[in-house]
Amino acid sequence: MRSPISRRNFLLGSGAAIVAGGLHLGTEAVEPLQMRSRVTSYAFDGPDTRGLVSLSDNAPPPLVRLRQGEPAVIDLTNGLDDYTTMHWHGIRLANEMDGVPYLTQFPIGKDETFRYAFTPPDAGTYWYHPHCMTMRQMAHGLTGILIVEEPRDIGFDEDLALNLKDFRLDDEGQLLPFFTPRGAARGGTLGNTRTTNWKIDPRYDVPAGGLLRLRFVATDTTRVYKLVLPDLPGKVIAWDGHPVNEPVPWPTEERPLWVGPGQRVDIALRMPDDEGVDVPLSHSIGRRRLALARLRSVGKSMNRDLAELRPLPANPLAQPKLAAAEVRELVFGWSPDGNGQRNGLCGSNAYSFWSIDRKPWPGDAVENVGPVAELELGKSYILRLRNESPNLHPIHLHGLAFLPVRSNQRPLPRNWTDTILLMRNEIVDIALVADNPGDWAFHCHVIEHQKTGLSGYLRVS
Ligand code: C2O
Ligand code: CU
Numbered sequence: 536m537r538s539p540i541s542r543r544n545f546l547l548g549s550g551a552a553i554v555a556g557g558l559h560l561g562t563e564a565v566e567p568l569q570m571r572s573r574v575t576s577y578a579f580d581g582p583d584t585r586g587l588v589s590l591s592d593n594a595p596p597p598l599v600r601l602r603q604g605e606p607a608v609i610d611l612t613n614g615l616d617d618y619t620t621m622h623w624h625g626i627r628l629a630n631e632m633d634g635v636p637y638l639t640q641f642p643i644g645k646d647e648t649f650r651y652a653f654t655p656p657d658a659g660t661y662w663y664h665p666h667c668m669t670m671r672q673m674a675h676g677l678t679g680i681l682i683v684e685e686p687r688d689i690g691f692d693e694d695l696a697l698n699l700k701d702f703r704l705d706d707e708g709q710l711l712p713f714f715t716p717r718g719a720a721r722g723g724t725l726g727n728t729r730t731t732n733w734k735i736d737p738r739y740d741v742p743a744g745g746l747l748r749l750r751f752v753a754t755d756t757t758r759v760y761k762l763v764l765p766d767l768p769g770k771v772i773a774w775d776g777h778p779v780n781e782p783v784p785w786p787t788e789e790r791p792l793w794v795g796p797g798q799r800v801d802i803a804l805r806m807p808d809d810e811g812v813d814v815p816l817s818h819s820i821g822r823r824r825l826a827l828a829r830l831r832s833v834g835k836s837m838n839r840d841l842a843e844l845r846p847l848p849a850n851p852l853a854q855p856k857l858a859a860a861e862v863r864e865l866v867f868g869w870s871p872d873g874n875g876q877r878n879g880l881c882g883s884n885a886y887s888f889w890s891i892d893r894k895p896w897p898g899d900a901v902e903n904v905g906p907v908a909e910l911e912l913g914k915s916y917i918l919r920l921r922n923e924s925p926n927l928h929p930i931h932l933h934g935l936a937f938l939p940v941r942s943n944q945r946p947l948p949r950n951w952t953d954t955i956l957l958m959r960n961e962i963v964d965i966a967l968v969a970d971n972p973g974d975w976a977f978h979c980h981v982i983e984h985q986k987t988g989l990s991g992y993l994r995v996s
């Protein structure tokens with residue numbers, strides 16, 4: 536068993552990581568993107584909220600745009616007192632660039648810089664967030680959208696990315712505790728200030744009669760969004776980054792689209808011809824319909840037609856061989872012990888409520904914790920994900936994409952994903968080719984669940 540990464544190993548390893556990045560053709564020539572995490576304040580809807588975490592002052596973390604197949608270098612400097620790391624959610628990259636403390640890198644200390652270098656193999660909508668002090672730093676704002684552009688133009692007039700995230704604020708607009716034992720042991724603690732790109736029901740001007748690409752990114756630590764879209768010509772074109780193989784029904788009030796924490800959905804929408812039409816984008820909570828954002832048609836109609844869009848090119852993913860695939864079962868449920876987590880420099884938690892295969896994750900920094908499954912490089916597998924609880928769990932796998940193949944409860948379109956929302960007591964089979972070597976974090980993306988035991992990793996070697 537490999538022991539977790541110590542500072543010494545990390546120092547030895549980080550040189551190797553930069554060389555590894557350098558092996559990608561032309562990385563040395565790439566201008567590094569500079570990121571510096573910091574504490575800042577921001578006014579959502581009243582007084583300044585203090586103690587937020589972002590990469591810029593008084594503003595949300597920026598949208599990052601990369602190009603498919605082109606090397607990227609990102610220097611992250613930790614401007615916080617706490618340790619941190621950055622994870623590139625959904626990007627299939629080399630394990631040492633994955634940003635998981637102890638598993639793939641040593642946590643980044645105050646004023647230290649870590650160089651992330653990778654070449655995104657897939658186009659689509661992804662995102663980034665810390666993976667050390669995750670609960671605090673994400674709940675306080677550090678979640679950003681990462682778009683990997685297709686090599687050629689698809690034909691949209693406008694591209695609008697929407698970062699959906701709640702904050703928990705008191706009457707004075709100040710941050711409330713992001714963790715509650717009651718929430719963590721159940722569905723998670725919900726925020727009370729629902730934002731889109733850190734704004735409350737923002738309005739965006741879009742050309743009338745134009746074709747809009749909408750990218751919804753659910754970066755909240757807890758909320759499952761039940762998306763409702765207006766009755767306009769449009770379609771769901773991508774799911775969790777990848778172009779859809781099988782159609783996803785248009786989200787309506789009767790049949791909203793469930794988007795769990797960590798998930799993304801890309802929509803092509805044709806705007807109304809008339810100027811000044813208000814187009815609401817919303818989600819439903821119980822019987823209530825709540826605004827996420829609104830679009831307003833502006834200018835003279837562009838008279839576009841959805842049929843003018845080029846199809847999104849498929850990403851280079853290996854098809855699992857279902858007949859030959861070995862089956863591994865993984866059980867997600869409550870925790871048999873209440874010992875809590877010892878997370879080293881990345882925070883500790885006094886509780887453990889959740890488990891994988893009845894073992895709660897003991898904490899990132901604990902030594903000699905084996906993988907929940909060992910997969911042989913290059914082979915196909917079916918992972919049988921069994922939710923033994925009444926709560927929903929968006930189960931996320933790093934470093935690999937997978938296909939849902941069946942559920943005991945519902946039809947599941949076979950669309951590539953990195954995060955699958957398990958319903959109450961649901962059993963879902965997912966299939967993948969273990970084609971990326973490394974130790975890949977595997978956890979629930981309700982961060983309170985992740986941090987109270989519902990976490991582990993898969994080893995591909
Ligand atoms: Cu987006 Cu391990 O997480
Ligand atoms: Cu991830």
Ligand code: CU
Binds near residue numbers: 928929979980984985
């Ligand atoms: Cu969960």
